[in-house]
Amino acid sequence: MAVFSRLMWRRAASARNFCTKSTTADRHLVSSPLSSALPVDNNTGKGRNVQWVFLGCPGVGKGTYAARLSKLLGVPHIATGDLVRHELSSSGPLSSQLAEIVNQGQLISDEIIIDLLSKRLQEAHTKGETGFILDGFPRTVRQAEILEGVTDIDLVINLKLREEALIAKCLGRRICSECNGNYNVACIDIKGEDGTPRMYMPPLLPPPQCESKLITRSDDNEEVVKERLRVYSELSRPVEDFYRLRGKLLEFDLPGGIPESWTKLLHALNLDDHEDKRTAAA
Numbered sequence: 001m002a003v004f005s006r007l008m009w010r011r012a013a014s015a016r017n018f019c020t021k022s023t024t025a026d027r028h029l030v031s032s033p034l035s036s037a038l039p040v041d042n043n044t045g046k047g048r049n050v051q052w053v054f055l056g057c058p059g060v061g062k063g064t065y066a067a068r069l070s071k072l073l074g075v076p077h078i079a080t081g082d083l084v085r086h087e088l089s090s091s092g093p094l095s096s097q098l099a100e101i102v103n104q105g106q107l108i109s110d111e112i113i114i115d116l117l118s119k120r121l122q123e124a125h126t127k128g129e130t131g132f133i134l135d136g137f138p139r140t141v142r143q144a145e146i147l148e149g150v151t152d153i154d155l156v157i158n159l160k161l162r163e164e165a166l167i168a169k170c171l172g173r174r175i176c177s178e179c180n181g182n183y184n185v186a187c188i189d190i191k192g193e194d195g196t197p198r199m200y201m202p203p204l205l206p207p208p209q210c211e212s213k214l215i216t217r218s219d220d221n222e223e224v225v226k227e228r229l230r231v232y233s234e235l236s237r238p239v240e241d242f243y244r245l246r247g248k249l250l251e252f253d254l255p256g257g258i259p260e261s262w263t264k265l266l267h268a269l270n271l272d273d274h275e276d277k278r279t280a281a282a
């Protein structure tokens with residue numbers, strides 16, 4: 001791509017108040033992850049919408065928890081993996097180029113991903129959306145630096161799960177080709193050992209109307225999943241350090257299946273009493 005998309009991103013961001021840089025005083029409100037669940041705009045004293053990022057290995061459940069939190073907090077859930085898959089399903093010129101990269105378990109270039117993300121942000125602006133929960137971005141330190149250059153991130157939630165569970169979860173993942181619902185047919189039951197507790201994650205089965213329409217992502221096979229995990233360790237793990245150094249990283253070890261993990265995650269985010277939580281989690 002000839003023109004680096006950062007300028008495009010910056011233009012899109014500043015045009016919409018979606019990613020405005022906040023003041024230093026504003027920033028201190030979000031310096032401690034645990035105290036920053038719901039940020040306050042320092043100028044108005046009123047709550048503003050969150051600007052959060054989800055990090056974590058492939059299969060950890062970023063999409064599941066990011067989607068739930070976005071519903072709970074009324075902000076868009078922007079998953080770069082979904083943007084990539086949308087592009088893959090089109091017949092555009094980029095599609096075959098991306099398919100090759102994604103199906104090898106590699107990351108697509110920062111330029112292309114930022115271009116896709118800029119378009120999604122533009123769409124958010126048109127719809128009047130504010131705040132966001134990013135899932136799958138940033139995935140390299142360079143992406144994190146670019147993001148830092150255009151907006152303040154309040155909080156980065158780093159989801160963690162044992163590697164054996166990650167592989168099983170990726171292999172069990174199914175998507176409804178009609179409604180795009182995410183399900184998982186894997187039943188994960190890992191014995192506790194050397195002081196670690198047993199981990200049980202029941203399958204997340206689709207409703208009857210989706211059963212015959214389930215598809216598996218082309219990059220969810222064992223060889224590619226292992227490569228994605230390797231790429232995560234090499235290129236995305238340093239992003240954790242990037243945010244850890246800035247005091248923005250909230251580490252969250254998933255204790256088990258969705259009901260148990262969701263309740264504990266809300267607690268870790270100081271959101272247990274959020275009034276809409278029950279309906280949002282439905």
Ligand SMILES: Nc1ncnc2c1ncn2[C@@H]1O[C@H](COP(=O)(O)OP(=O)(O)O)[C@@H](O)[C@H]1O
Pocket residue numbers: 057058059080081082084101102105106107108109110113135136137138139140143219228
């Ligand atoms: N921020 C990004 N930078 C580069 N490539 C990305 C990014 N986000 C998504 N992708 C590409 O899309 C694929 C699918 O992304 P995603 O659904 O987030 O997968 P995962 O389950 O591995 O977290 C990635 O393997 C990668 O090829």
